[in-house]
Amino acid sequence: MKVWDAIIIGAGPAGCACAYDLASAGKSVLLLDKAEFPRIKACAGGLTMKTVRALCYSIEPVVRQSIDRMVLEERDSSRIPVKSRKTICVMTERSELDAFCLAKTIEAGAVFQRIQGITGIDERADEVVVTTQDTVSRGRFLVGADGVNSQVRRMTSDSPWFRKAFAIEANIPRHALDEDLVFDFAPVASGYGWVFPKRDHVNVGLYSLDADEKLNRTRLSTYIANRFGNSARPANFIGQHAGFGAAQHHIDRDRVFLAGDAGGFVDMLTGEGIYGAVISGQSAAAAILSDLNQKALAKESFVRLTENLRQNLGIAERIATSFYANPQRGFRAMKMPLLRSAILKGYADGLNLSVLVKTARRLLPDRA
Template identity: 30%
Template sequence: MFDLVVVGGGPAGSSAARRAGALGLRTLLLEKEQFPRYKACGGGVTGQALSSLDFALPPRLCDATIFAARVHFEGRSIEARGESPLAAMVSRSDFDALLLEKALEGGVVARMGERVRGLEEHQNAVEVLTDDGAYEATYVIVAEGAQGTLKRTVRRKDREDEYGVCLVSEIRNEDSPRDYRQDTIEVHFGIGGMGYGWVFPHGEHLSVGIGGLASSLRSPKEIMAGFLRDRGFDPHHRARGHLIPVGGVRRTLASSRILLAGDAAGFLDSFTGEGIAYAIRSGQIAAEVISGSLLSGRHPKAQGEYQTLCEKEFGSNLRYSLFLARIMHRFPGIFFRLLASHQEVIDNFAKVATAQWSYGHYLRWLIPRLPGYLLQR
């Protein structure tokens, strides 16, 4: 019998397993794929995410270092550039494989290519049912991403306005209609409900994609083809899809012995679409809570403690990100004009992007100034 079974080997699962191993828990990680595996993603890892790791990102994994963001809306564009990096661009297949490798250094057992089919929670343990058999654990962390179904053992299914659909293509530089700067990401607003399109540099290729609310993005393949065509790319490039949660929605995070982490828990910045930082931290927090419960015997309290700690560390920030995203997408012209006309508005948002400010701090700074800014238009 294991102290902990972690379902999923992505950033949340591997981070949970690494922390659990370091805390001395008998840990089994189950992952349905063999690593390295392709993962559809823009590939941006923020400084906030990197600071949560207890090891440095090897330079070989960094395709590009981002210092600027160029934002487009209805034919206009603005650029924000900082002295500190906004993000490191990585291949998720390589990045996730590194996180798994680091988890295994702590004595974690991993079974790759083994899909979990179900969880049966009992009074003193959880039975984990897989394609190859069954395991017993005192606790389980579900970190299988937004598309998995095991999270429904803890919470209800998300509604269409509570998750997003993304499509992404990887396009070689030689197939690009123009040169894109390797230190700048390009973001195009006005794509679907609460969505945007992007062009991110990755050294020898570009990540080009779109995303938006499932309730609004009814024809994602057509929208993706149009986005590629409008940027001068071949609209027939292969695109792969994935789901992301809308962050900031109040969700149940745990039952007595099953904890959700990362996208499975709904942890994502709804304004930028960034989720890796919250995946890493929620996985670590879940492992720490489980370790404390095992040491103290406070099993019934793990559920509440995990929810409390996640709320304290980033819960309000995710809700403010959702609030700002809704306001921006409801009044995109006004918001874009604010960014274009008042340098301090975009400069201070860069502080949010680099985790120097929270969204709450930014909104408390911005809202009292809005009447004056709007009168100056």
């Protein structure tokens, strides 16, 4: 039986980022997923520029709209417009993005197969055996990039560190080229509503860290009607959990690694998941390459390569807890030009959050 250099479960942004780098380096990669692509996937589809730059290829063919301004709305109905000289983020449709990235990954040399589900994972001294309902595959390493409900995580990790939030979204057909990107902190106590323009439609959703919020289709429909009027006709309602906890995860497996939502690499403050998916997937690839090339053990490399990301996610969790308890504090910061610039840079370009926290404490010592 063929022994692959790596088996990757999940062909979303994390899995494709990992598989692309390994295949591009000439390694044998088996990429497995239950879905047929293009697939419907709950995701607002916004990619910050740090994410766009992290990818190893241009995604211009699937960019719907580029955004250089946004509006933050407070619970007291005040609005803070934010404008940048550079692009803050780009809008995509997740089904188009995933299919595009998978095609690029297959072009790089990865082998893609659909599966019905994983029934067993056996990590041995020098390989991992993955059993599905269809077949048995052997690989030197296994990467679980199979989303928030990861089978790989459940089969290989004692995961009290892992936590979930929830979001629900829908689309409204309308001309959206002049529509602002909006984060609205009024409708959800421990989260926000969003409006993401995508040329021929607007993606609208609600995100919450609190399971008691009970976000559902009725609540989102009410929010849409209040915001856009009763004539708005939302469609394609879909909900999805997001995975957190990478900052608290003690990585202890030698040949099995978790990436993206499966590994809790979502930013709790913003709900951004694709950046963490790409970086953690690429880190898993680099760690595997270091081991295959006999430079360093994969586990040691993966811990080191994800350290900065995991630290930032830990800081984001602490900021989220403070911010959602008292959003007015964050809005005071956004009204200060220096802090607003730092916050925008952190969101769009990946400023280290420890620097942002130190700046906030210096400028707002009694509020930080």
